[in-house]
Amino acid sequence: MSEPIDIPPDEDVPEWAVRYNAGDYPLQAVTGDAVALALENGTEWTLRALLVERGKDPFGGLDAWPGGFMDWEDADTRQAAIRELDEETGIRAPEYVEALASYSRNGRDPRQFAGTRDEKTGAWTARGARVTTAAYLMLVSEPAEPKGADDATRAHWADVYAYLPWEDVRDDARRAGTLGVRRALDGWAGRDRTRLARVRDLFDLDDWNEERTAERWALLVESALVPEGRRDRWGRSEPRDDDALFGREMAFDHREILADALGRIRGKIKYMPAALMALTGPRATLDELQAACEAIAGRPLHRSNFRRAVAPPARTEARAPRIVGKTGQRREREGKGPGVAPEIYRFLDDAVRARLDTSIRFPWLPLTASDR
Structure with missing residues (x-):
């Protein structure tokens, strides 16, 4: 479709611009x-x-x-x-x-x-x-x-995890779903050692890498276990009884884009505090920060070690990144039960403006052990 462009009548148009025809090339x-x-x-x-x-x-x-x-x-x-x-x-x-x-x-x-x-x-x-x-x-x-x-x-x-459910391994119930996907992939791999090795590499909970979202998605497409891996040229695919195990289908290649985005943000929160602050806002309690990181990464954290990871004591080794500091304010607690109102922390300006020299080493809990 041609569009009118405001080119003055007296403009010196080069000869090639008159000869060129976009219709001579693939659309x-x-x-x-x-x-x-x-x-x-x-x-x-x-x-x-x-x-x-x-x-x-x-x-x-x-x-x-x-x-x-x-x-x-x-x-x-x-x-x-x-x-x-x-x-x-x-x-x-x-x-x-x-x-x-x-x-x-x-x-x-x-x-x-x-x-x-x-x-x-x-x-x-x-x-x-x-x-x-x-x-x-x-x-x-x-x-x-x-x-x-x-x-x-x-x-x-x-x-997000309605579309990529295997990426959320925060508790036993969710991990059961991920293990179901793993078993389906094992069935697809059969006795093919190369395929089996790839499935173990990507879906082994004992050695889970939360950032490898794109690789896991690519394997599921290759296996044709997800509808996106079975589509014809018109975008149609025959439904299967176990489709629900693999989450909701998306249009085009948009689940691939989601997997890429999830992997990107999971990596970024480790070395770009600005990315984490963009999601949580500039102020939060440490429990809120932990819950936010767990939701993004889809896996549980060790509570006390997480606090030391994002707000280490002043006497901690200099290489440990400190991304938040105290504000002197507390979050009002809901209800009137016993307990101390949690402190509110703020993202430090120096940390937000820069990429951390040393990435945050999040203290992930073992996925095959108790969450707490």
Whole structure:
């Protein structure tokens, strides 16, 4: 589709610009996706994603990231993602926005193959464009209620682990689900030693690496245990009885994007306090900080050692990073039962403005032992 551009009649247009015809090359389209994450403090802390339910095919009824095609007026894909976030959810972009990755796998958007069939020859003529998207990670500390608009049926905040349930191993019940996924992968691997070694490497709870989210997702797609690994060119896949074990399906390759985003933020909270503060806000109690880190990482922490990890005593070894300090204020306790109101801490300016020289060594609890 051609668009009028304001080029003055007297401008010296080079000859190549007159000869060039984009129609001589394969059609390409570019989109921007807003990958917004937030923490919700309810009965327990929950990591949530801001999603829209698609109102039309392909993938009608499935959740997707707010996003869309670049307009001529968009300066870049970042601006396109921010604009689409506002148009589809009514929420403006937060202060924390960073490029996540670009996604260009052939066929990632089934609209690429749209076209018509010649009635005489039966030949299919595609008229769609290959779609590449640039995803932007956006971290929100105070999530507002979204409002669906544009081509989205509704916009909503959803639990990240409803889509990647095996990534949450905070307690025995959740770990049981992860072990179920592991058993399914073992069945897929059969006697193939290479496959079995990969499954053990990625899904062994005794040696769990919370940051390897993208690798675990890629293995599940390869195994075809998730619907995304069984789709035809039109985005369709036959349902299976055990699909619920693997969480909710998402449109396009958006669960891959979610896995990448989750791995990114799990790594970032260890060396970029600004990323953690973008989710929790500038002030929190140590228990709140611990619950936030556990929700992000999907695994439990040792309480007293966590406190020493983020707010070590002044006499602690100089290399231990200190990211929060006391404010002299306390959080009001709910109810009138016994107990001391917890102290409120604030993120230190020096820590927030810089990347830590020494990453925080979070004291994870063993996943095969008692949580507390």
